Amino acid sequence: MTIIEKINEFLSRTSRLMKGGGEASLEKQKKRGKMNARERLDALLDGDSFFEIDLFVEHTAKDFGMKGKQLAGDGVVTGFGRVNGRSVAVYAQDFTVVGGSLGKAHADKIVKTMDSAGEMGMPLIGINDSGGARIQEGVDSLCGYGDIFFRNTRLSGVVPQISVILGPCAGGAVYSPALTDFVFVVDKISNMFITGPQVIKTVLDEEISAEELGGAKTHSGITGNAHFYVMTEQEAFQQIRKLLSFLPLSCSEKPPVMEDIIPPKNALNSTDVIPADRTKPYCVKGIIKGIIDGSDFLEVQERYARNIVIGFGRIDGKTVGIIANQPQFLAGVLDVNASDKAARFIRFCDAFNIPLLTLVDTPGYLPGIDQEHSGIIRHGAKLLYAYSEATVPKLTVVMRKAYGGAYVAMCSRHLGANFVIAWPSTEIAVMGPEGAASIIFKKEISESDDPESMKKKMVQKYEDKFANPYIAASRGYVDQIIEPSETRETLITALRLAKNYKTNVIKRRHGNMPV
Amino acid sequence: MQTKLQELIIDDTFYETEVPEGYPDRRFQGIPDPCEARAIISGAIVKVNVRKGQRVSTGQVILVLEAMKMLIEVEAEIDGRIEEINVSIGDSVRKDQLLARIVD
Missing domain, CATH: 3.90.226.10 (2-enoyl-CoA Hydratase; Chain A, domain 1)
Structure with a gap:
């Protein structure tokens, strides 16, 4: 065989292989509306x-x-x-x-x-x-x-x-x-x-x-x-x-940094970003888009467990993984699916050197028989585990409600957040005023001639005292209280400060996350 | 996506929010009734060990269901008397179908 013949044989073999299953099969694939x-x-x-x-x-x-x-x-x-x-x-x-x-x-x-x-x-x-x-x-x-x-x-x-x-x-x-x-x-x-x-x-x-x-x-x-x-x-x-x-190409790199930094399309304004009434809904994606570069948010699992929103964005050109409660859906409660969804995302970000930005407005873990029997204890624990385990910079913005276990779970200072920022509308408390008042003032309410109005009074009393960011800030659990309009600038500074953040990764074979 | 605002009660507070269809009503949730023996999987009844009116005790096998080539024993979850039995040998049953009811 001459060289030319050998090359021709190579070319004919290649061209046959490049056709996959052959013209007829390729045509069939096309008819199914699918690419080959x-x-x-x-x-x-x-x-x-x-x-x-x-x-x-x-x-x-x-x-x-x-x-x-x-x-x-x-x-x-x-x-x-x-x-x-x-x-x-x-x-x-x-x-x-x-x-x-x-x-x-x-x-x-x-x-x-x-x-x-x-x-x-x-x-x-x-x-x-x-x-x-x-x-x-x-x-x-x-x-x-x-x-x-x-x-x-x-x-x-x-x-x-x-x-x-x-x-x-x-x-x-x-x-x-x-x-x-x-x-x-x-x-x-x-x-x-x-x-x-x-x-x-x-x-x-x-x-x-x-x-x-x-x-x-x-x-x-x-x-x-x-x-x-x-x-x-x-x-x-x-x-x-x-x-x-x-994303970075591997765990040994940091994510790529964008040189061109475009400000968000609709910057947050202090007075009307969220309703003051804790029971009123709003879409948290508006807040996210008001913070990140170019309002460019790539949401992950958009249709699943919509009470928590996760996805990627950039701040100051740097990738951040965003985890936010969604008051518009199921009041932004943490439940079995939301915990799973967020925990896996947090672990991905942590594995690939992506800082975490957590936006908090949640009334708590969802009460109920179906949640308890679906293992909310085991699933909810994943969120605690994932945040605690993460060694990337962790920034938290408390916007409104942060009650009870859910306050702790949503990347509180206690789980290793580097910076916890709160808006003046923040309510960090063990539970909402209505629930808390009925427990703390149970006796006063039941013994009152007018329990209804007594309860209202007690709720107000609790609200005035505890439904704010100042008690948590007085303990140092909140680092800064800022107006919503200052959020982006504050986060840019915090991210720059945390640039070389290093914390010890515990030497062990591996942890045993509840699954 | 359609947005339907409803109320969700958490810790005595009414939150205005979207609640998906078929979401369990948090105020009136039931736990499985131990008086009811239901099919845990679709299959066929291959054995009926009890008759109506018979006394049974907790753990006693009252029916046997065949599904996916496996025999699944349906046990009484409480001590009591068989009040009704809705199936006989050879019947096909659907998942969650009520097979028998026991009264204290």
């Missing part, structure tokens, strides 16, 4: 930056007609690329090749990408579109899943890991995304479940559609498995690019 694996990588990465590896990998399975069967890239495209000029490791399962099913060689390609991501210190982005295990390969395919889960876990907190679900993701396959930091789902395209609707119908005689059981809406609104819900694949890739702009 290579289009997806192009949409995610900077133009022409994809650097593919393992295009020529083949499976070695022999049973069930697999012998000699050629599967392009074994159903997954892997490699590296750049997002806004910064390196990332990527893999995209190719549904056009035997349904993107996961065999041993397929898994080994993913594993290799994961190992490289860890060794070279760059985020890992996995695009999932797979029918599941490749049954013909039996336990080898299970080995493949196990190898991936193992690495997802070992990479956790080392490099950011992002999963995009762009098709079915069933059975064991769901656990890789579940182990990663952020899961993106797309309306009417993503499906995730342990057992699909057919199995549920056969075994339990219960009918449910795939969409209702494990569609994008379900996972972003009900289960909390997904962090970002978008309408199109394109939107998912744009959101991932945006998310990455807030």
